[in-house]
Amino acid sequence: MMSRPSLLAAVVAAGWLLIAGTAVAGDADAVTASNAWIRVLPGDLPAGAFVNFTNASDHAVALTGASSTRYGQAMLHRSSTEGGMGRMETVDKLEIPAHGSARLSPGAYHLMLMHAKPAVVPGDTVVLTLGFSDGSHKDVTFQARPANAL
Amino acid sequence: MKLPRAWVLALGFTLALLAGCHRDAQPAWRLTDVSGHLPDLAFKLTDDNGKSVTAADYRGKVLLVYFGYTHCPDVCPLTLAQLHVVMQRLGGKADDARILFVSVDPARDTPQTMHAYVNAFDKRAVGLVGPDKDIEALAKLLRSAYTREPDKGDGAYDVSHSSAIYLFDRDGKARVLATPSASQDDMVHDLSLLIDLGAKA
Numbered sequence: 001m002m003s004r005p006s007l008l009a010a011v012v013a014a015g016w017l018l019i020a021g022t023a024v025a026g027d028a029d030a031v032t033a034s035n036a037w038i039r040v041l042p043g044d045l046p047a048g049a050f051v052n053f054t055n056a057s058d059h060a061v062a063l064t065g066a067s068s069t070r071y072g073q074a075m076l077h078r079s080s081t082e083g084g085m086g087r088m089e090t091v092d093k094l095e096i097p098a099h100g101s102a103r104l105s106p107g108a109y110h111l112m113l114m115h116a117k118p119a120v121v122p123g124d125t126v127v128l129t130l131g132f133s134d135g136s137h138k139d140v141t142f143q144a145r146p147a148n149a150l
Numbered sequence: 151m152k153l154p155r156a157w158v159l160a161l162g163f164t165l166a167l168l169a170g171c172h173r174d175a176q177p178a179w180r181l182t183d184v185s186g187h188l189p190d191l192a193f194k195l196t197d198d199n200g201k202s203v204t205a206a207d208y209r210g211k212v213l214l215v216y217f218g219y220t221h222c223p224d225v226c227p228l229t230l231a232q233l234h235v236v237m238q239r240l241g242g243k244a245d246d247a248r249i250l251f252v253s254v255d256p257a258r259d260t261p262q263t264m265h266a267y268v269n270a271f272d273k274r275a276v277g278l279v280g281p282d283k284d285i286e287a288l289a290k291l292l293r294s295a296y297t298r299e300p301d302k303g304d305g306a307y308d309v310s311h312s313s314a315i316y317l318f319d320r321d322g323k324a325r326v327l328a329t330p331s332a333s334q335d336d337m338v339h340d341l342s343l344l345i346d347l348g349a350k351a
Contacts, residue, residue, distance in 0.1 A: 039223070039224075039227055039231075041220070041223065041227060041267065041270065042263075042266035042267055042270050043263060043266055045220055045221060045223070045263075045267070046221060046223040047223055048223040048224040048227065077223075077224070079224040079225045081225060081313040081329065081330050081331065084312055084313055084314060084329065085295070085310050085311065085312060085313060086218070086222070086225040086226070086229075086310065086311050086312070086313035086330070087225075087299075087308065087310040087311075088222070088223075088224065088225070088308050106224060106227075106228040106231075107224065107225060107228050107330065110223070110224050112223045112224070113223075114306075146270065147227055147230075147231065147267075147270035147271055148227075148230065148231040148234040148235075148270065148271045148272065149231065150228075150231050150232065150235060
């Protein structure tokens with residue numbers, strides 16, 4: 001049986017843990033990433049990174065970018081072939097709807113990875129740190145696959 | 151509305167006749183038929199081995215012509231990966247076909263970079279480079295277009311380009327046009343038909 005002051009201390013501590021827990025558990029924790037892969041191109045050519053997301057929370061979450069110790073630069077892009085023209089544009093975010101899913105996939109939203117050091121070859125695994133609009137981060141392991149992977 | 155039985159029969163017969171005539175005249179393409187709507191393939195460029203080549207060097211092969219550039223991390227690789235799978239599905243027949251990947255980025259694409267690039271996708275792919283004016287001439291011939299977007303400040307820039315894949319028969323005649331979103335089944339179907347057509351004797 002706890003004494004009254006120590007019970008109070010425990011409750012307060014538990015409360016703080018709960019608050020601290022919510023503060024740390026940002027959008028990154030609500031998001032599950034799967035089937036993460038990188039299409040590796042020869043030489044120092046930029047590579048595309050792709051991944052499926054699901055969002056378990058009851059609010060929309062936005063992926064805003066990525067970084068990696070292995071690549072000099074990572075940018076969120078969207079390609080399209082609308083109107084018969086293939087083109088690429090930089091985008092601010094990819095929204096993952098509440099209790100929904102979204103993905104980075106070939107021919108659509110993707111991460112463009114540039115200047116790998118050391119070079120990434122098919123079979124490697126590379127950790128990308130994905131950033132979300134609330135400032136939270138998530139490390140996801142990507143599989144490097146050959147150029148002609150589908 | 152209910153049509154008299156005789157009419158239905160007559161209509162059916164006419165349709166069958168039309169379909170029959172159509173089949174005799176043209177293979178049943180699934181992609182967009184462009185026969186007679188584009189000039190024959192003609193170019194003078196440099197292949198990924200550094201050799202000067204013309205369209206005549208590829209006579210006898212069915213050709214898939216696609217414009218792109220190597221610094222294209224998504225659309226070009228996706229299209230080339232799809233073309234690779236189409237070629238794989240054709241088995242040994244694919245040896246009678248070549249993928250011609252034409253660079254619209256002469257400033258950055260050399261025969262060497264093109265060589266590594268195309269071979270990462272398919273051993274029957276050829277990379278073609280050339281000065282702006284020769285690339286422009288081929289793009290114009292095929293009613294294709296490309297534009298270089300403004301420099302992003304660090305020497306990096308994007309290139310927008312026609313995403314169509316042009317299929318030429320063994321005589322260098324344009325036959326069908328595919329978009330990157332065309333189904334693989336349709337691509338395999340038409341490419342196989344084109345290979346079966348053979349060359350003019």
